[in-house]
Amino acid sequence: MKIRINGKEENLDRPKNLADLIRAKGLVPEHVVVEYNLKIILAGEWAGVALKENDSIEIISFVGGG
């Protein structure tokens, strides 16, 4: 299953939904925000969003900035 994550194409089989994905990437759920096909999905709803071919996902967090 090809999925676009943060602008790069990745080939993923294991993760079935957004919660799986965040876990697989070793990210702390409280520190990231997820945009799924241009729609923001809150952490509580990640488990209910199943991944599918050609999804586009942005995972972002806060960094230093002026």
Place this chain on the structure above:
Amino acid sequence: MKIRINGKEENLDRPKNLADLIRAKGLVPEHVVVEYNLKIILAGEWAGVALKENDSIEIISFVGGG
């Protein structure tokens, strides 16, 4: 006949067309530009534009400016 000239209402009877009007006002045709109901009319065509009630006319010229 009420006509709006340069933003002021005037009551005119004599001038029948734009050429008359400019002459009546004592203006030098080469020094002014006439906008008749938002349309620019060149001097050569003034005589052909008959004035009528509620016309709006702008008569402008060049002045000093930066």
Place this chain on the structure above:
Amino acid sequence: MKIRINGKEENLDRPKNLADLIRAKGLVPEHVVVEYNLKIILAGEWAGVALKENDSIEIISFVGGG
């Protein structure tokens, strides 16, 4: 007896010495400094300096300044 005080000539008879003078002028001794004929005289010695014709005396104090 003519004495020059702070640049102005004054005609004094009563005061016999510097201490008298300061008292007569109603000045607080601790607040002023006295220069007697270009020599600074400390307050403790005022009583011992007798005034005489043509003496030149400066009585100064501190004021606001930058």
Place this chain on the structure above:
Amino acid sequence: MKIRINGKEENLDRPKNLADLIRAKGLVPEHVVVEYNLKIILAGEWAGVALKENDSIEIISFVGGG
């Protein structure tokens, strides 16, 4: 014969006077000024000034400057 020229000691035998010296150094007389033992000597008088041990001579000219 030891002579100080422009701050450097030189050992000269040949030149007998200032005119000789300037000639020996290959300098154009009109382009230089000579100070002999702190006294300025004009070109016309160079031939009359005999060099002697321990003389101090400055030979200067104009250069670019602001």
Place this chain on the structure above:
Amino acid sequence: MSDDILDIGGRTVANRLFIGTGKFSNYAVMNQALIEAGAEIVTVAVRRVDSASKTENILGYIPKQCFVMPNTSGARNAEEAVRIARLARAGGAGDWVKIEVIQDNKYLLPDNIETLKATEMLAKEGFKVFPYMGPDLSIARRMVDAGAAAVMPLGSPIGSNRGVKTRELIEILVKEIKIPVIVDAGLGRPSDACDCMELGCAAVLVNTAIAIAEDPAGMARAFSEAVKAGRRAYLSGIPATSPCASASSPLTGFLINSA
């Protein structure tokens, strides 16, 4: 001045030095600087997670008393800015957002038209919008109409430390614009920040000059003091200048006609 509180974006703010969190050598240094300055408003940026490097969470290093304003840096147009603002809010950042829309990579000058568009869109969504902008009066007036919480004109290019090179235009904004004017970008030394406050700006935002100082915590505190000084001077009525001198000591003839 103890009750000189800035009422802005639905909040009250006592410390008029806003601090950006970029470019610090590490988060511990940043934390110290924020504490030393007594910062109340700090900005952060939003970026894609780089899963390779498990970097720490910056929010954990921002003191509790600080309120975080995300910026939209990285946006090249209004739509991107809006998208970033929403992501930031979803990330728990509250409803303030500093709009940054930049296409110019050399001077990092803002795009006033796209910034205005983003301001209009986000203000309608209930954000408190702080547009970083070129110091332009006609745009600033439209920002007010669009519902901006403040305008943030630049002093000089971001990170240049060149100071308030747009002073003339900022002074006009302060006089004509009724919402807070916050000078952002380019302030290189505390005296620059002090100068802005003396002019009547509501606040300043500083990042680079603090972050890359030899001693960021010291510099943060210096900026904080300078902002207080400038604000206090503004409130105390700054005297006019005069072309000639005016004696501070009495000029009356000391010793002039004496012996």
Place this chain on the structure above:
Amino acid sequence: MSDDILDIGGRTVANRLFIGTGKFSNYAVMNQALIEAGAEIVTVAVRRVDSASKTENILGYIPKQCFVMPNTSGARNAEEAVRIARLARAGGAGDWVKIEVIQDNKYLLPDNIETLKATEMLAKEGFKVFPYMGPDLSIARRMVDAGAAAVMPLGSPIGSNRGVKTRELIEILVKEIKIPVIVDAGLGRPSDACDCMELGCAAVLVNTAIAIAEDPAGMARAFSEAVKAGRRAYLSGIPATSPCASASSPLTGFLINSA
């Protein structure tokens, strides 16, 4: 910075804002301003007593923790300055003296040559001499040789509030002169004072801008904070300026190649 003490004229001074006492509307207002600024060094002038008006004694309004430095204002040459300095010391003012020798009544610019002479004479008599002077390197070097405790170059004409118009020359003095450089005269706003301290000046002396402010106490405190800020910035290592921008938020492509 708590141990950043200025060692000057045989004393240690923590507050690098020196304050002049002229031009205040009254002594009570002056007193408040000195307290509010936490002043340690204040200047006074010396004048003939006007026996007609029994004016109060200014010294009674100067807070106890302040050290008083009389100036020689009114002197038109070195001899008069020396005479005034001696009178002031006899009046109990201690051994500091600020030399002011001025013939010019329009711009109140100091006479560097007479000031130098007075400095030489008074230093020999054991005074700690603080010459107010035009910002001239060759004169400043001679002041050092003459035993001055500091040099006090002017920023702009006394009382003009025009700021540091001689910045270029003062910067050179700071770099080349090994005794404290104290900018005196013309500082009109706290940002001016802050700027001087950032340059590396040891202290500043302010009078008019405080005394004639609408709120002198507030302005005194503002200057005091600005001086601290500038000093702290100097100690914290002020970063260089750059002609271009330098991003404070990461520039790496947020959303750039995204959907």
Place this chain on the structure above:
Amino acid sequence: MSDDILDIGGRTVANRLFIGTGKFSNYAVMNQALIEAGAEIVTVAVRRVDSASKTENILGYIPKQCFVMPNTSGARNAEEAVRIARLARAGGAGDWVKIEVIQDNKYLLPDNIETLKATEMLAKEGFKVFPYMGPDLSIARRMVDAGAAAVMPLGSPIGSNRGVKTRELIEILVKEIKIPVIVDAGLGRPSDACDCMELGCAAVLVNTAIAIAEDPAGMARAFSEAVKAGRRAYLSGIPATSPCASASSPLTGFLINSA
């Protein structure tokens, strides 16, 4: 430099001083000033005829060698600017037009957004468009895209004679914008104009400083010379500045080790 010709708006121009015709005490004085400056490009405004006063025609006083560029002053939005431009062209003014769209009566600052719109519209109609604008890089880039013949950023408010207070931003425009940059408004002295040309501006437009000088013809010529000087300096390669001194006379020891 005799062949240093400015190719602009479909014309070639040798004299880079553009002159505005407002505010002269009378047309004869204006005429003299234009002649004295050797002006090639002059601006005029367009106004309703006041039939009460039979005023003379300004065009009769503009020397034959001058090319006239009308401005759209009085316009408060793009539509009005377009209307004025068309009237001016119908009046025989050629196809150049300087866009002025202003709502602000105090500082007369341009409205960049409406100015941009007017530029787009008029460029499409075949005008050579010279937008007077706030010095903003992102707007200037759009002006280029819109087909402007040049950009005319302001130096300081119209008629203020305050000089180039936006120097930092204008310098950036000159570096980044590929069409001519012409500084317009606020130039108060020939040295201001010279400075702009040294920066690399293509031309300057001056009106008030000439028109209200004691001797307008003299001042017009002075500006003309200064513009030439600045342009020539730009072409001659202006040396960099250095923080220290560099001797112009040889430093090698004259008399140093002499008797």
Place this chain on the structure above:
Amino acid sequence: MSDDILDIGGRTVANRLFIGTGKFSNYAVMNQALIEAGAEIVTVAVRRVDSASKTENILGYIPKQCFVMPNTSGARNAEEAVRIARLARAGGAGDWVKIEVIQDNKYLLPDNIETLKATEMLAKEGFKVFPYMGPDLSIARRMVDAGAAAVMPLGSPIGSNRGVKTRELIEILVKEIKIPVIVDAGLGRPSDACDCMELGCAAVLVNTAIAIAEDPAGMARAFSEAVKAGRRAYLSGIPATSPCASASSPLTGFLINSA
């Protein structure tokens, strides 16, 4: 302005740009620059002949119409300056001399006290003395008393091209000193020279900025034009500045209440 002649040092001078001859890449280049500028007054230095290199005579490259003023560069005190002045006069240089007495090798700042001494001595010997000096009013007054032909205050350190950093002090000199004020040193661009002339200076002396330009002849001419422009502006009555705008086009309501 054709009869605006500077009467100075017993001569009449039309071109108020004085040019220094140091640092040119070669004498031919210098010659071209002097011709291009139409120079009338040029400075030279005096140095020990280096007999190893038979260098050409600089005087042969100075156009006939120029009058040569030697300087005393290299002198570290008044006595050396006097000695150099006498040597120069013996070398046929006429009776003008620019005094330069410098001990400071980093900033090349003049020693005002030794310069004053040299001025007094040389004026008594019949020289026309032009002292290069720090911009100090009290010293300048003494220069007048000493019989100086002019005063030459510095704009910024020699060769730094930093411009007129002492503007405030020079403006005061121009107002207060009755002999010509000639700004010398540091002028980096024609606009700097123009600015000095607008202030009312009698002339300027430029060397480095011309000599090290890419095209020295072009730059020389640019400076010459700028000096003329500044002088002409001064004579034409420069208008005051104003804080607000003042319309150059009529503000009366064009189209405002029209259909």
